[in-house]
Amino acid sequence: MSDTLTVHHEHPENASEFVANDSRAHWHDQSLWFVRSKRDKAASTLPEWEELRARASAIKQHAMSRLGDYLEEFERNAQKRGVTVHWARTPAEHNQIILDILEKHSAKKVVKSKSMLTEECHLNPFLERNGVEVVDTDLGEWIVQLLHQPPSHIVMPAIHIKREEIGELFHKHIGTDAGATDPPYLVNAARGELRRKFLNADVGITGVNFAIAETGGFVVCTNEGNADLGVSLPKVHIACMGIEKIIPRAADLGVFLRLLARSATGQPITTYSSHFHGPVEGGEMHIILVDNGRSDILGSPDFRRSLNCIRCGACMNTCPVYRRSGGHSYETTVPGPIGSILAPSRDAKTHKSLPFACSLCGSCSDVCPVKIDLHTQLLTWRKEIFIRGLLPWKKRIGMKFGRILFANTWMFTTAGRIGRWLVPKLPRFMVYNSLNPWGKQRELPPMPKQSFRQLYQQRKPK
Amino acid sequence: MPRVGLFIPCYVDQLYPQVAMATLELLERYGCEVDFPAAQTCCGQPMANTGCVTEAKPLAEKFLAIFKDYDYVVCPSGSCTAMVTHHYEELLHGQPGFEELRKKTFELCEFLVDVLKVGKVEGRFPYKVGLHNSCHGLRELRLGSSSEMMVERFNKAGQLLSGLEGIELVPLKRPDECCGFGGTFAVAEEAVSCMMGLDRIHDHEQAGADVMTAGDMSCLMHMYGLITRQKKPLQVMHVAEILAGRQPAKEIATTQPAAVVSR
Numbered sequence: 001m002s003d004t005l006t007v008h009h010e011h012p013e014n015a016s017e018f019v020a021n022d023s024r025a026h027w028h029d030q031s032l033w034f035v036r037s038k039r040d041k042a043a044s045t046l047p048e049w050e051e052l053r054a055r056a057s058a059i060k061q062h063a064m065s066r067l068g069d070y071l072e073e074f075e076r077n078a079q080k081r082g083v084t085v086h087w088a089r090t091p092a093e094h095n096q097i098i099l100d101i102l103e104k105h106s107a108k109k110v111v112k113s114k115s116m117l118t119e120e121c122h123l124n125p126f127l128e129r130n131g132v133e134v135v136d137t138d139l140g141e142w143i144v145q146l147l148h149q150p151p152s153h154i155v156m157p158a159i160h161i162k163r164e165e166i167g168e169l170f171h172k173h174i175g176t177d178a179g180a181t182d183p184p185y186l187v188n189a190a191r192g193e194l195r196r197k198f199l200n201a202d203v204g205i206t207g208v209n210f211a212i213a214e215t216g217g218f219v220v221c222t223n224e225g226n227a228d229l230g231v232s233l234p235k236v237h238i239a240c241m242g243i244e245k246i247i248p249r250a251a252d253l254g255v256f257l258r259l260l261a262r263s264a265t266g267q268p269i270t271t272y273s274s275h276f277h278g279p280v281e282g283g284e285m286h287i288i289l290v291d292n293g294r295s296d297i298l299g300s301p302d303f304r305r306s307l308n309c310i311r312c313g314a315c316m317n318t319c320p321v322y323r324r325s326g327g328h329s330y331e332t333t334v335p336g337p338i339g340s341i342l343a344p345s346r347d348a349k350t351h352k353s354l355p356f357a358c359s360l361c362g363s364c365s366d367v368c369p370v371k372i373d374l375h376t377q378l379l380t381w382r383k384e385i386f387i388r389g390l391l392p393w394k395k396r397i398g399m400k401f402g403r404i405l406f407a408n409t410w411m412f413t414t415a416g417r418i419g420r421w422l423v424p425k426l427p428r429f430m431v432y433n434s435l436n437p438w439g440k441q442r443e444l445p446p447m448p449k450q451s452f453r454q455l456y457q458q459r460k461p462k
Numbered sequence: 463m464p465r466v467g468l469f470i471p472c473y474v475d476q477l478y479p480q481v482a483m484a485t486l487e488l489l490e491r492y493g494c495e496v497d498f499p500a501a502q503t504c505c506g507q508p509m510a511n512t513g514c515v516t517e518a519k520p521l522a523e524k525f526l527a528i529f530k531d532y533d534y535v536v537c538p539s540g541s542c543t544a545m546v547t548h549h550y551e552e553l554l555h556g557q558p559g560f561e562e563l564r565k566k567t568f569e570l571c572e573f574l575v576d577v578l579k580v581g582k583v584e585g586r587f588p589y590k591v592g593l594h595n596s597c598h599g600l601r602e603l604r605l606g607s608s609s610e611m612m613v614e615r616f617n618k619a620g621q622l623l624s625g626l627e628g629i630e631l632v633p634l635k636r637p638d639e640c641c642g643f644g645g646t647f648a649v650a651e652e653a654v655s656c657m658m659g660l661d662r663i664h665d666h667e668q669a670g671a672d673v674m675t676a677g678d679m680s681c682l683m684h685m686y687g688l689i690t691r692q693k694k695p696l697q698v699m700h701v702a703e704i705l706a707g708r709q710p711a712k713e714i715a716t717t718q719p720a721a722v723v724s725r
């Protein structure tokens with residue numbers, strides 16, 4: 001299967017393609033807005049909501065400031081519980097560690113519950129190339145896997161796919177009735193199919209939502225219980241986590257669990273919050289701690305706070321651009337506002353259009369349960385892109401020209417006067433053409449005869 | 463009498479003189495001595511928002527030199543005000559007079575409510591009005607509570623407008639969704655920008671608004687462009703215009719209460 005889209009496009013190109021299908025784009029916008037509204041309702045039931053956000057942000061910032069210490073504490077405590085802890089600097093290392101474990105157990109069938117980290121590391125195609133069958137057991141993730149697509153959202157991977165399309169897909173793959181779109185029917189059929197996968201699996205892989213330094217245990221949050229099922233039957237459990245998933249104490253967990261599901265889907269808590277403290281009897285548990293650029297982000301004062309992210313997806317649901325351009329338009333594992341900060345941290349050149357895929361409305365910063373200053377960081381990224389010389393020359397020249405114009409009051413007012421005089425006189429095709437993206441769907445404002453400064457002078461003759 | 467330096471965004475000066483004039487009149491109505499320093503041009507926000515800090519810096523310095531001696535600096539734009547109060551810091555940090563400038567610069571509604579303590583605005587505006595909350599004013603200046611935050615609800619522009627006689631502020635389905643202007647975003651992401659604008663317009667239409675108002679003319683310029691191209695009847699007016707007593711440019715059949723009509 002294809003892991004990511006290989007040919008790279010800039011965001012505006014992908015977005016305009018998405019927008020071109022007006023009814024679908026609106027359907028997408030409304031589905032996500034519905035989730036955002038549910039979040040509002042759930043958050044409003046807690047009078048201490050803003051306090052919780054502040055607390056969560058403080059805990060994360062603290063944890064990040066001593067990340068090395070907490071990771072080692074976590075490792076020690078996990079080892080005491082009989083867990084094997086691995087460290088991986090890169091996706092390649094992460095994938096190899098998993099393959100080694102699988103080979104040791106001659107495992108050929110793997111069930112995996114939702115893990116954005118394994119997406120980030122492109123684990124599935126790697127394992128498939130090595131003759132291992134991987135099944136994503138989260139329903140949404142399984143759907144995109146069957147479609148050979150990457151997830152378009154970190155919490156709802158198949159949010160961009162309509163019910164009818166799922167019906168068709170299931171008809172083709174698991175033989176549901178043609179034309180069936182009834183959700184309970186489809187879910188049941190999927191459940192039956194996935195059950196068989198669970199029963200036959202040799203190894204279960206999960207992500208990690210929170211790893212607790214103090215106890216060496218970790219928590220996985222799902223709505224379908226697929227993490228529990230996936231690791232209860234096989235004897236080997238591999239948990240993959242980014243190093244930023246650490247929290248210091250068990251007592252901190254409540255703060256995050258209360259925020260996570262409310263922010264993500266508007267539920268008071270995810271249906272399953274599964275706690276793991278060591279291998280099942282006679283089995284093995286492995287935890288892989290993955291860096292993949294996170295230490296670099298930690299080293300940057302401007303972007304460090306992006307590591308606070310608990311992957312709730314709320315910034316995507318609220319983002320007016322994400323809702324109207326779809327997750328795939330970002331061409332990254334994590335899309336939306338947080339993805340537009342994380343992706344350029346790894347590869348600024350490829351992802352340089354993402355910090356500009358934003359109207360700087362600031363809704364993401366206000367919705368984020370851990371108070372990441374998302375829109376400010378996006379603005380800071382724009383600066384970085386300019387400094388690194390990655391800004392397209394048109395914008396660069398335009399801004400230089402603007403500065404020269406505005407620096408000189410006479411030039412500015414003269415240009416204004418000429419523009420106001422000239423534009424109404426020009427034939428329409430000279431104003432509204434392919435060189436003027438403003439005018440594609442919008443009229444220019446009416447041009448007044450006089451500027452305010454002229455009126456002001458006449459008003460107060462000195 | 464406080465001496466107010468009138469800070470008029472460059473495009474408002476050149477394209478929307480009536481908005482600047484309404485701002486001037488309002489400030490005078492509430493007892494300010496207002497001066498428009500003619501040397502001003504642009505605060506540098508377009509450059510800063512594109513990441514071009516080196517291009518923005520000379521404009522910020524020019525701004526400081528022009529405005530530093532007033533008691534207050536007032537601007538009919540949340541976005542341009544936020545540039546000075548929230549984003550000049552990194553361009554002008556430590557420069558003499560900057561700290562003071564930052565503290566005495568206000569957006570118009572904020573200045574009326576918080577500094578001049580204006581309660582009820584006199585005037586009549588018997589129309590259905592949709593208030594579009596421009597993002598920088600809302601989420602940077604906190605001119606109102608944003609729908610994401612679980613805090614007590616308030617809105618400074620809404621509070622001032624609701625004092626007018628006959629006005630009906632219509633409820634929107636999405637109280638503070640962005641209109642998609644976003645400066646260079648409007649052209650760089652033309653497709654998404656226009657879709658956002660049209661969605662915003664539809665929200666006002668379904669709410670039955672005759673007039674859409676906002677604290678930022680840039681949002682309204684974008685939506686006016688879409689409205690005019692699509693020949694919709696919805697009109698746009700800056701908050702300052704409504705507060706200063708201007709009436710809609712095109713005639714609107716005044717909405718009579720149903721009971722009166724049926725009689």
Ligand code: SF4
Pocket residue numbers: 263308309310311312313314315316338367368369370371372374
């Ligand atoms: S950045 Fe904040 S809102 Fe976005 S996914 Fe992460 S925690 Fe959630």
